[in-house]
Amino acid sequence: MANNLETINLSEVFVFPKFTLNFRSEKLTEKQFEALxxxxxxxxxxxxxxxxxxxxxxxxxxxxxxxxxxxxxVTIWSRNDKTGIVFDSSTLFTFPNSAKRSPDVSWMSKExxxxxxKSERRKFSRVVPEFVIELLSPTDTLAETQExxxxxxxxxxxxxxxIDPENKRVHIYRAxxxxxxxxxxxxxxxxxxxxxxxxNVQEIF
Amino acid sequence: MKREKWDYLTEEQRKKVSRIIPDFVIExxxxxxxxxxLQTxxxxxxxxxxxxxxxIDTKNRKVQIYRAxxxxxxxxxxxxxxxxxxxxxxxxNVQEIF
Numbered sequence: 219m220a221n222n223l224e225t226i227n228l229s230e231v232f233v234f235p236k237f238t239l240n241f242r243s244e245k246l247t248e249k250q251f252e253a254l255x256x257x258x259x260x261x262x263x264x265x266x267x268x269x270x271x272x273x274x275x276x277x278x279x280x281x282x283x284x285x286x287x288x289x290x291x292v293t294i295w296s297r298n299d300k301t302g303i304v305f306d307s308s309t310l311f312t313f314p315n316s317a318k319r320s321p322d323v324s325w326m327s328k329e330x331x332x333x334x335x336k337s338e339r340r341k342f343s344r345v346v347p348e349f350v351i352e353l354l355s356p357t358d359t360l361a362e363t364q365e366x367x368x369x370x371x372x373x374x375x376x377x378x379x380x381i382d383p384e385n386k387r388v389h390i391y392r393a394x395x396x397x398x399x400x401x402x403x404x405x406x407x408x409x410x411x412x413x414x415x416x417x418n419v420q421e422i423f
Numbered sequence: 424m425k426r427e428k429w430d431y432l433t434e435e436q437r438k439k440v441s442r443i444i445p446d447f448v449i450e451x452x453x454x455x456x457x458x459x460x461l462q463t464x465x466x467x468x469x470x471x472x473x474x475x476x477x478x479i480d481t482k483n484r485k486v487q488i489y490r491a492x493x494x495x496x497x498x499x500x501x502x503x504x505x506x507x508x509x510x511x512x513x514x515x516n517v518q519e520i521f
Contacts, residue, residue, distance in 0.1 A: 256455045279429075280437040340454050356438060 236357050237273040238266075245269035251318065252342070255310075262308065265318040267369065274320070281355040284383060284422040288351060289323050295415045302327045302348070302412075310342045313373040318342065319366065321350035325412060346374040349411050353422075354382040367391045377411040386423045444472050447509050451520075452480040465489045475509040484521050 246254070246265065254271075255263055262274040277285065285307055293304045305324040312318050324347035334345050350370055352363050360382065367378045371391050378391035386402040392409075400406075402423070408415030424445045432443060448468055450461050458480065465476045469489050476489035484500040490507075498504075500521070506513030 259456055259460070276440060278438050279432065279441045279443070283429075283437075 236275055239271040239273070241269045241271055246271060262320065263318075264310075264320060265316075267313075267315040267317040275357050277355055281353065285322050285353055287422055288353065288381070288417065291417055292323055292325060292351075292412075292415070295412070296325065299412075299414065300328070303331055305347065311346060312342055312344045313346055313369070315369065315373055317369060317373070319370075321347070321370070322353045323351040325349040348376045349378070349408070350375050351379045351381060354380065354384065356384075364389065371395065377409060379406060381419065381422070383422050388419060444468075446474045447476070447506070448473050449477045449479060452478065452482065454482070462487070469493065475507060477504060477515075479517065479520070481520055486517060 246269065251263070251265060251271075255261075262276075264272040264274055266272065289304065289306055296302055296304050302325050305326070307320055307322045309324060310318055310320050311324065326345065326347040326349075330345055330348070334343070338344075350367075352358075352367060354360060354363055363380055367380050367389065368391065370378050371393060375391075376393040380389040380391070382388070388400045388403055388406060390398040390400065390406075392398075403419060406417040406419050408417075424443070424447075428443060428446070436443065448465075450465060452458065452461055461478055465478050465487070466489070468476050469491065473489075474491045478487040478489070480486070486498045486501055486504060488494075488496040488498065488504075490496075501517055504515040504517050506515075
């Protein structure tokens with residue numbers, strides 16, 4: 219590899235790493251976190267339950283396209299179904315364990331949504347979605363993402379899908395703590411949470 | 424992005440942070456975004472090859488349309504937005520999010 223920085227073609231070598239800053243000894247306050255987000259509108263942050271600040275890297279064309287594709291499938295179904303609403307991957311949720319995360323796709327029942335006041339809707343939500351999807355991208359590790367899904371379920375999410383397009387595998391997380399791994403499935407089912415929803419996951423494999 | 428642009432990309436290019444730019448973009452102004460910063464961003468997109476850009480300001484029910492020829496149009500509380508010659512035939516019912 220070239221050792222002169224100017225000769226390196228960044229588009230060839232540069233994949234943004236995920237960056238975690240340790241604030242464990244003195245956790246960021248809610249206000250500090252909000253200020254950080256506001257002062258850096260183009261940076262995506264998450265906060266782990268342990269208080270680590272995670273700088274979420276931007277996605278590649280491929281991950282961005284797949285994410286948009288599945289978000290659209292859920293949204294089209296949801297518009298017709300009318301029992302809930304869908305959130306995109308930049309939506310931040312605060313979970314009961316104090317973690318602040320943005321799942322790649324989230325769905326919340328209308329019932330829950332209507333319990334959120336108008337002013338609250340303009341803030342980072344403390345209301346947890348019932349359904350989430352995480353799409354494994356080259357900057358995520360499987361173990362880390364599995365832990366995230368377990369955390370979601372422990373914090374009130376009823377159904378979670380971890381989609382690993384590289385290995386054509388899907389991990390299903392259910393409210394009762396059950397986990398199922400599907401190898402190269404044709405379709406994924408919304409079960410008793412997104413009743414009637416089917417995702418043709420082959421489209422993004 | 425136009426399908427013909429996407430099809431021409433290598434697998435490697437699709438997996439990395441892209442140097443290929445889209446033909447059409449939308450910026451949705453959120454509570455924390457300053458309008459000036461977003462306007463600068465939109466001009467930058469157009470100067471760098473984006474052919475049509477919509478800056479949607481839901482709070483004020485305004486949409487600013489940025490076109491490849493440098494033209495900027497401001498619409499007050501429009502019913503629909505048109506994809507013009509870039510997203511040919513596309514109409515967005517923008518009232519849904521106002």
